[in-house]
Amino acid sequence: MNSGYHALAGVQAILRERQLDALIVSQPENRRYLSGYTAPDHGIQESSGFLLIPQDGEPWLLTDSRFTLQAEAEAIGYHLHVYRRGLLEALEHLLPQLDVQSIGFEADYFLFSTHARLLGLAEKLGFRLEAISNLVEDLRVVKTTDELELIRQSTQLNERVFTHVYSQISLGQTERELARLIENTMLDFGADRPSFDTIAAFGENAAKPHAVPSERRLKAGETVLVDMGLVLNGYCSDMSRTFVLGEPDAIFLERLRLVRAAQQAAISTIRAGVTGAAVDQVARDVLREGGYGEAFGHGLGHGVGLAVHEAPRLSPHAHTPLAAGMVVTVEPGLYLADWGGIRLENMVIVTEEGSELLNQDTTFLDL
Template sequence: MGKRLKNIRERMAREGYDSILITKKHNVYYLSGFTGTAGVLFITMDDAYLITDFRYIQQAKEQTLEFNVLKYEDTIWTTLNNLIRQNGLNNIAFESNHVTYNQYERMKREIAEIQLIPTQDIVEDLRIKKDEEEILTIERAARIADETFEHILDIIKPGISERDIACELEYFMKQKGAEGIAFDTIVASGIRSALPHGVADNKKIEKGDFVTLDFGCKLNRYCSDMTRTIVIGKPDEEQKKIYKTVFEAQKAAREYVKSGLTGEEVDKVARDIINLGGYEGLFGHGLGHGVGVEIHEAPRLAPGFKRKLEENMVVTIEPGIYINGLGGVRIEDLVVITEDGCRELSNSSRELISV
């Protein structure tokens, strides 16, 4: 945590901020380790404070060794005003993309005469590259997902509902040590598999269905994310073609991705294969996204994303084809960007599996 505080202070110095107020819970956790649901960070060039209420004082003291833990008696604003006066501050930066208009208006009313400076993604820019411990934690979460996929193949059969499959996925991940799910579990079968975010429904699995399973877990606050599409029974020729096209697009992107390329360049490799396969316009989302303490974070692998990838960024690679009235296929893996390629964190088979 000390290194993360050092990094944000270096950014504050470059931007001319006397202090910064961190309110987004993922960023509070990233900088301090605090897991409570009520608390903000107030960081100056010399001091760092975690302000919370009486419910979390002991927890905060145990989790946030780099921060002075303060309990607010009246409101957070009263405590902030005291700190502003004590430190002789001239300005405060705040996370403008996580503060509502009403919250901003209250800040203007409640905080002493001081300049409020809106910032965007100041902590997210630090989070984009993972350290060794973060990568290890995500890898362990990905391993749980791999084990869960292997387990669910013995459960899926005609007549079982998507919702029952989702419940079993989530229960098994928790049995394996996950603290919770990373996002609403997607189980989409038959024509519903054409829904990229088809959250599990009461639909029963039928023979001939594609079944798309997109799920992940949280481990020590870090997420995993994987997708596999299987077929119930023997696939027909069109299903084979769709799957083969997605399989080849995903393989090409995994083999192409490396540090120094832009997200747009990697996306194009997979998108070109899908378009040439006759499915232009049916891959309607980006190729991938960053994963960390949030399931969707920077960087993005998508058209228009021109930031260059760097070593130790963790991203998904997840091309798909979605055809209304027929169904869809998506294959998704987690990888760590390296200097000359990537290291795969997801290890489940990518071949078309029939059950």
């Protein structure tokens, strides 16, 4: 199941509009989105392949012999070109057949050195190069019905993993042990892989929004902050939970209630037509009025799809209106250096009238 067929037509329409004869797609999620070919890159210097999308006619997938079988099985409707020495060799072979005068490349996922070599080929074969930004990314922002279903399944599996792990958290466990338990459970339950490095932070460590799990052991009454996501059939999930094993103290409960109130106020604001900045402001206002305006330093949320961080953003700088079919996280938090932190993160689908909550609506506490 992939969304590539109508998306390919969308790309070709934009190429016609911009008078470009072809587009080279190098960004791994864009490549998968358009072709269904699932191989990831191991870093930009170890590409698993490129798409060459002509304005008219059938598209090409260019890759090396390690991926031939996978490419044939997955990239339905694509011609396959197997190269030995990489993109430049493949283009030198293919472009003369395709009568291409102008070609776009993805400037935000294209190495300077690759471009320099491509420029040499452009001079030799007589075509024009154009740097392109966010062409495919913009198409990915609004999800299809099929994609929404895959994101629902990814989120539900992520919840199942958390529920399973929650019953196994115990005093004395280290942050690293908890993070590994979560990631192993994801794989046991059938996830492709974690969608990012799992965060498990105890006590004061939860004050760092991007805490790296350490050898710190869990003590009674301490905050446990978990931020976890998985990939299932290519689609990502992302959620954060903050809780206490045993009896939470009054200050924790007060702060958790505040973050929860900020999250609920923000979610109730979401609908098609509202900007990400407006949604962010609602959560920020609740936290400021509660006395924690300075303690919330990051943006409220981000889009989720084939990438775990993608457009749109919910942040003070996000002035484009949301649209139905977008998927975003809503993750207010507060972080206090000597105390710790709280973050609650759920995912929602933006709809015309409001939003659809993808996560279970619980904090595991009687608030």
